[in-house]
Amino acid sequence: DTGVSQNPRHKITKRGQNVTFRCDPISEHNRLYWYRQTLGQGPEFLTYFQNEAQLEKSRLLSDRFSAERPKGSFSTLEIQRTEQGDSAMYLCAIGGGEAFFGQGTRLTVV
């Protein structure tokens, strides 16, 4: 148990649909990250929150991606108009110097 719960664990969606993932830290953590991991690659940084403020966002993140952390606790990541290239594992992490990852949401776009 890493202290991070992610839902859903798996999501299959048709191309063009919108999807939303949720990340719930079990205890309060100031720092929350979203990463994306494709097969054979290491996790790739998407965005970072400190409390409710989104302080950093990857330039790789297109306008179709948006993330929120409205009360500084749980966070959501939304992908609009999904494309097949969005198929990946989406990982949420919490922590300070080291990040502790949740189990991830595996997205398949068909």
Place this chain on the structure above:
Amino acid sequence: EDKVVQSPLSLVVHEGDTVTLNCSYEVTNFRSLLWYKQEKKAPTFLFMLTSSGIEKKSGRLSSILDKKELFSIQNITATQTGDSAVYLCAGTPSGTYKYIFGTGTRLKVLA
């Protein structure tokens, strides 16, 4: 551009062998290097290294950082089948919150 390179990409050994995994980095204003183990799910944190030459150990795993030569190694002694996983390293630059991950080394330990 910041990057982290791991070698070898994959490795097959027999139980009881000792392995060394390599991680070299080019990270702006380097702050720390992290090692993770990933089985079929999320990466699990192993070590964080910030100072050169100081070894971190946990059981049969140990890791060390060389900030002059910009690399880190992870050793696993007396390997077991349960050590089979992808081992990831990540560099953290100052002035940013992101971790830059390598592609990982896939280790398979045969019984």
